[in-house]
Amino acid sequence: MEPREENFNQEFDVEMAERGDLVEGTVLRADVDGLWLDIASKYDAFLPMDECTSELARQVQEGNVPTSVEVVVTRTNDDKGYISVSQKRAAYRKLWKEVEEWEKSGEPRKVKAVSADDKGVFVDLGAGILGYVPASQLEIRFVRDTKKYVGRSLRVKILRVNRKRNQIILTQRQVLEEEQKERAEKAWLRLKDSDIVRGHVSRITDEGVFVDLGDGIEGFVPKDELDWRPIKNIAKVFRRGDVVRAKVLSVDDEKKEMVLSIRLATPNPWQLFAEKHNVGDVVSGRVLRYLRGGLLLLVDRVTGLVPAQEVSWKRGAKVEDLYKIGDHVKAEILRFDPEAQDLILSVKEALGDPWENVERDFPVGSKAEGTVVNITDFGVFVELAPGVEGLVPRRYVSWKRFKDINEVVNIGDQVEVVVLGINIVDRKITLSMRDTKPDPWEEVVKNIQPGQLVRGKVVTIIPQGVFVEIADGVEGFIHISQLSIKRVDDPRDAVSEGNEIVAKVIGIDEERRRISLSVKAIHVDKEREELQDFLSQQGEDKFTLSDVLGNLLGREVSF
Template identity: 30%
Template structure:
């Protein structure tokens, strides 16, 4: 076509016109297209190929591609065109619909930049670092090229501002899972869990997308000073559901209730007549409580502490004292253990009292006493 005819045909177009074109040549910094239904060529500068920064034109298009374009400038023999503007116009409509519906969609991470991630949705979408995951991520370098789910959290076409969040999707899924788990829980259930976090009052255990609290008193049958003495973060544990508060989304759990009880098989561990090592735990007016196994205390009644009469257990025992005891009786069902210290002590010889006399003199003395009484009566 002559230059004169090109000039005539070019004048048929105005800035803003939409045209279709086929890529005929891809250069480093621009693309040549043939305008459909004409023999006119158009030029797409590299800056008008994509909403994202690209190093070379071949990153965005290839020869033979059919493109929808907008006229940016009418020159003497060619049209300066934009693919980016057409893509953006279509994209804004689609994105506004997604935003209004709160839709979740997938997109590929095109680039990792300072402060977050970049996504190409026909327009440049930005994912701030704080909105990538529900947990802290130190290095985002391996996110480039990944396809993940997003929701639009901010959209302003006039300012060309599009903010995306993957974290919102994750938290929404976690919320649904949490509700599902909450609805399925019942007191008495025994579940597998993972210790997530330890505090001074207990441990939070993940039981499938939701955390429940194991209070320090429910960690062990033994007294626990610090939860970290008993469990560690990441530890797999079995827990029993104690209660579920749906309104406040609180779950109370117990590790202790999944463990063998200290009184289990106590009849075998402490049969009647057996001798055990124990520690004095508490002294009361009627006796002493002796711990013979972790979590198992038995009572030594005051009458079973010593052969001699004592007023209070404090006279012969003190808390923390270690000693041996004999099992007098065991009741596994009622968690009762009767113990004796006295039966393991040698009986002391009875001391003679002042008024006791030798056998041979008892009769004589008795006669004298009777005689004296008779004399008094006869006077």
Template identity: 30%
Template sequence: MENNFEKMLENYLFNEVKVGTVVEGVVVRSTDTDVFVDFGWKGEGVIPTDELVKEPSEYKPGTKINLLVLRINEEEGTALLSERRVYLRKARELIKEKFENGEKVIGKIKERVKGGYKVLIDNVIEAFLPGRESLIRSGDKIPEDYLEFKIIKFNASRKKLNIVVSRKIIVDEMIDSFYSNRKPGDVIEGLVEKVEKFGAFIRIAEGITGLLPNSEVSYDTSLTVEDVLREGQSVKLLIKDIDRNKKRIILSLKALMPDPWENIEKKYPIGEVVSGIVKKIMPFGFFVNLEPGIDGLVHISEVFWGRQGRIQDVVEEGDVVKVIVKDVDKENRKLSLSYKEAKGDPWKNIEEKYPVGNVVTGVVGAILNSGVIIDLEEEISGFCPISELSWKYVEKPEEVVTIKQKVKAVVTSLDKDARKMRLSIKRATQNPWKLFVENYKEGDIVTGKIVKKVKKGYIVEIDDIEAFLPETHALEEKNVGDQLTGRILKIVEDKEIYKITISEKLKEEIEQLKELSEKANAERVVSLEGKVKNANSTDSREE
């Protein structure tokens, strides 16, 4: 009996659901293409996308909707339903009401037609969108999303419905509303539309674009939009500046980040030794990055203790260095740092390291007209006057030394307070003048080479010293490089050296006199021998 009753009940329910009737359904679930409902029948109701008024994802479980039964599949136990056809009956009145109240409607552009586009409002009512009201440029794709429109024309008759809509009015109202209500400091969300070298254009809404300049990307000035953003990325930004008249918006990403300069005095107190990376070398100093967004300047005066040199010889970009915080200017976001103080003063114990009289080794760092600068170590240099380069006469320092040449020198004087050191290259070797006068005296014969022609004579190099050959004492005109032999005319002491004059003629004259003397002596001997012979002959005859 019970089985018969259940069967009669099922037949009754099934027969009551007929094609063309309107039923109320409750959403059970949805997919990308269909919405499934329970409408009081034993089977399941299915509403395909083209029979919906909204997107399937907008239908939440439990939502009640009125539906028209289109078809029943008894074998599968399913019913094809339509929300759109039920809604169509009252859609005209709703759309008319929205037109009269100036309200916007939701629709989707379906296709291009002559003069514009066909739009489907609420998925049921067709409308015309003129091209000039579409904001779609030639060549652009038709938007696939649902959009808001404003009805600008509504004519309805029994057989025909003529609706014209505008997208431009909606966007213009939205733009006016944005610029009227938004202010600096507001946080907005946008889409990265285009990345350029100087910044990025952010699409805040249709018709509203702002610029995010590189300077507003991060407190770390080395970062640009190319480092942190990509086209199509969604990002939150702060409105830095907004110009309602020019419709211009400047955005900031770093304004939403913690400001590294907030507690700068506590993080980097004056006198503190800190570490950083050499970021950029400039002619006036170099910048050190202590942390993202915090850079300090080491002025060139804080690089070297003594003579200023090339910064690139001390540090390179990318080097990790220690510096001392000299000054903090939070308001202007400036840090003054010292490289030399962090390293310590190399002149502190200079007397112990380089006592006067010691022989030191260094490298020629600079050549001047007055002498050369010799680098002994980093930050410690000494000056060697041109008179202390060689025991010989030097007209130009380049005659004796070259840049980067390794030399030995004697420390002749030291002024710690003035950071000055005097050196002598020549005193690191034995004085050749003293050695010469120990081995030679006036009248001695010497041999040398002409090294220079000067006014009224020649300079002759003899055993590492230089002597003067007067032009009047040369046998003939000389050329540089000529060898000669002469006699020392005069040796005159002049402080640490000697002025030596030689004569080629005197040597020749003395040799000639010697020859004459020897010849005369020889002739005298012959004459005496003859007289002796004659005397002996006479004596023999007399006998």
């Protein structure tokens, strides 16, 4: 059979061609091993199944055999009478040519991620060629989990190509950045002062926070514009990623800078508070912090101050002992100025004045229990109830003489008292600790008479004499002239504090509650007895005791 004229040159070219020529083959038949093709040569060409791309192999297996296939000559096989070809190589060569054109165009294309490692993602470009997208090129921000992209479609462009190493490095990041830049340009033109925008906190500094509005647009919120209430530590209030709403204060298209206000994007809480509350109202607030002995409360999104003197009716109460940060407390509004953003509150007024029912709760003459809260030189202050204190004057502390009140009672002691008097106007209550016990004076004066000897302990020495405790809470006084039959210039020359002595009762003044004692009288009595005994031995007619004492004293003495 003579070759057809129209195919002559093609047959000649094929026969003369070297391996690697790209030709178009018409499918003659297909079997399990591959496809037989007419490539316009005196020999048919054989395309093995393992030299077909996966897509072509799938079509053949499904019975969808194409009419023609583009292949590359791999071997002429003159001795076997057929030509070996590869569709994979043809597709590979064609794809590389497309890659070169793609690289020149710089256009993005859609590809599918088929696998990933820790450093990036592999995408299928066809013909068995894989492209690689490094993790740094997947998104605008660095990506750590690359495996989540497997199976996804990516829009990429060529970053660089190395044909010798069969490497195609792709980037989706550049595509996203270019698109973002385009959107940002439009957004900058669209944004105007007073616009309300939404974004998330991207950075936090000491001066304020930066807000990412998307599309590469970032606005700055100064510290004073973060909230209606002052913020000391921004990092304690805002966190990266927080979604915020802000008002545009200014836009600089040239510098691409924007100033925002989160504060002005929300209603003024001070105006809202003024619409709801008046001076005298009782409100509930949360303790934010301690301030100069007082409290700073958050009430309906505004901050109010509870001065130290308005925290509690209790004297000397420490605010830290009464309330903890985060506690909810009630307080009465004392002063409110929305323009100056000034709110003064009182916790104690919200609790009520404890003096309103003092006369009912602590009637005069009644006994009560309380806590010693303060001790002074003039007496003891006892708290009967929170905000209600009474004074125990020094003389009412104890029936017993003392130098220092702390010898009797200490701060923090629980004591029993008797209410002696109440002055509501001046908020004063007079108390007595000593009157909770029987008056020892009354018992003592029943059992002693003038001329009786008593035993006691020297408790106090003064220049005029000494005080002797003759019973618990009862003292007698020995004048300096009654300390001895001898002359005494300083009582300390005769006795010392703590000495136990015996003295004679020489006088009792019940009205003034005074007992006069004498040591000297005991000695005089003793000498008189001794002298009387001596005279009785001398006979009654010789001389009398009056004569003897009268001569001694230089005056008449009668008995």
